[in-house]
Amino acid sequence: MKTESMIDVLSAHAGPVPRHVTERRFAIAAMIGVTLAAVLMLMTSGVRADIESAARLPMFWFKLLFPAAVAVAAMWMTARLSRPGVSVGVASIAVAAPFVVLWLMAVVALLNAESAARIDLVLGSTWRTCVPDIALLALPAFVATFWAMRGLAPTRLALAGAAGGLMAGAIGAMVYALRCPEMESPFLAVWYATGIGVTAAAGALLGPRLLRW
Amino acid sequence: MQRTALEAAGRAESRLRDLMVRAQEGDAAAYANFLRDLTAHLRAFLRKRLYQHLDDVEDITQEVLLAVHKQRHTYRPGEPLTPWVHAIARYKVVDLLRARSSREALHDAIDDEMQLFAQSDQEAGEARRDIAKLLKDLPDRHRLPILHVKLDGLSVAEAAQRTGMSESAVKVGIHRGIKSMATKIEGPQ
Numbered sequence: 001m002k003t004e005s006m007i008d009v010l011s012a013h014a015g016p017v018p019r020h021v022t023e024r025r026f027a028i029a030a031m032i033g034v035t036l037a038a039v040l041m042l043m044t045s046g047v048r049a050d051i052e053s054a055a056r057l058p059m060f061w062f063k064l065l066f067p068a069a070v071a072v073a074a075m076w077m078t079a080r081l082s083r084p085g086v087s088v089g090v091a092s093i094a095v096a097a098p099f100v101v102l103w104l105m106a107v108v109a110l111l112n113a114e115s116a117a118r119i120d121l122v123l124g125s126t127w128r129t130c131v132p133d134i135a136l137l138a139l140p141a142f143v144a145t146f147w148a149m150r151g152l153a154p155t156r157l158a159l160a161g162a163a164g165g166l167m168a169g170a171i172g173a174m175v176y177a178l179r180c181p182e183m184e185s186p187f188l189a190v191w192y193a194t195g196i197g198v199t200a201a202a203g204a205l206l207g208p209r210l211l212r213w
Numbered sequence: 214m215q216r217t218a219l220e221a222a223g224r225a226e227s228r229l230r231d232l233m234v235r236a237q238e239g240d241a242a243a244y245a246n247f248l249r250d251l252t253a254h255l256r257a258f259l260r261k262r263l264y265q266h267l268d269d270v271e272d273i274t275q276e277v278l279l280a281v282h283k284q285r286h287t288y289r290p291g292e293p294l295t296p297w298v299h300a301i302a303r304y305k306v307v308d309l310l311r312a313r314s315s316r317e318a319l320h321d322a323i324d325d326e327m328q329l330f331a332q333s334d335q336e337a338g339e340a341r342r343d344i345a346k347l348l349k350d351l352p353d354r355h356r357l358p359i360l361h362v363k364l365d366g367l368s369v370a371e372a373a374q375r376t377g378m379s380e381s382a383v384k385v386g387i388h389r390g391i392k393s394m395a396t397k398i399e400g401p402q
Contacts, residue, residue: 003252003271003274003275003278006275006278006279007245007248007249007252007278008245010244010248010278010279010282011236011241011242011244011245011248012241014236014239014241014244014282015239016237016238016239017236017237017239017285017286018286021286021287022287022289082287083287083288083289083297084284084287084296084297084298084300084301084304085293085295085296085297085298085299085300085301086292086296086297152284152287153280153284153287153301153304155300155301155303155304212308213280213283213284
């Protein structure tokens with residue numbers, strides 16, 4: 001086809017462009033991701049048995065706040081990477097900040113603990129199941145986030161995939177925190193970070209395959 | 214000369230951005246103008262960078278144009294337009310060239326079997342590649358006139374307009390460029 005006639009065709013069939021497509025798609029993805037993860041968690045194990053007394057402790061809320069902060073920052077980063085020519089910018093700092101805070105807390109807690117008690121602070125009693133459970137609960141958000149990105153135009157596919165995986169992993173961790181009985185920051189610093197990291201790595205691997213346009 | 218080029222780019226940016234914003238609101242005429250303007254810029258941009266694939270420039274221009282059209286909801290009014298278009302063009306060019314090179318690798322495997330019959334064809338291909346290699350080493354003021362006039366078949370006046378050089382500079386560029394390419398082919402005396 002001649003380029004000139006292609007232009008005629010394209011401009012003849014073009015109406016007004018819908019506004020705020022990026023925001024809308026990511027809002028939908030986050031909502032679906034959180035809702036389905038919550039349903040999945042309630043159907044399998046339910047919330048932790050002592051949730052009423054645990055909810056009075058600051059650590060319970062920090063455990064929700066940390067992944068929530070990562071999820072919001074990662075969503076911002078993913079949305080930026082989903083549009084051509086938009087750099088990651090300060091979104092990467094926003095993503096890193098919650099991790100830095102958590103890791104500092106963990107180091108302080110470990111330094112203050114007896115050396116014999118340190119290993120328990122890291123392993124808790126559920127370290128074996130933490131990472132796979134977070135990854136499982138992240139699955140709906142992972143699919144939804146990739147759906148959101150596929151309607152947009154990421155140009156750095158591995159990086160965009162990693163950011164999307166990060167967002168999904170953080171949503172999975174946030175919902176998992178409602179059922180997880182661990183209350184020590186070293187545990188979170190290792191296993192929550194690993195669970196979120198695994199989904200981010202999966203996103204980086206799948207991005208180039210799933211996000212092409 | 215560099216400053217005028219930058220100023221021209223800045224003017225094109227604001228004109229195209231204005232057209233794009235109106236197009237996004239549903240102004241079909243503005244959108245047609247936007248696409249037409251953009252096509253000229255894309256074609257010049259790609260021709261300058263894809264001198265080894267000059268036959269594909271029009272195809273790739275159309276691919277990029279189509280991608281710009283399909284993804285225009287990802288442009289946010291108020292943001293600079295140039296990086297947005299550039300990222301799309303870059304993504305599409307890399308994608309298409311990658312697809313092409315894997316296709317060509319396949320051809321090479323086939324050619325091995327049919328070398329006897331493919332002989333003359335292959336020589337022509339190699340000759341063109343050599344010229345591309347020689348052209349690549351030339352400075353822009355020699356390379357672009359040769360590209361436009363000798364390979365694209367534009368007139369001297371058209372080439373002058375496209376490169377922003379004067380007509381006499383285009384002629385001198387062709388002359389000197391060909392001379393220095395010839396020297397290189399002959400090797401050091």
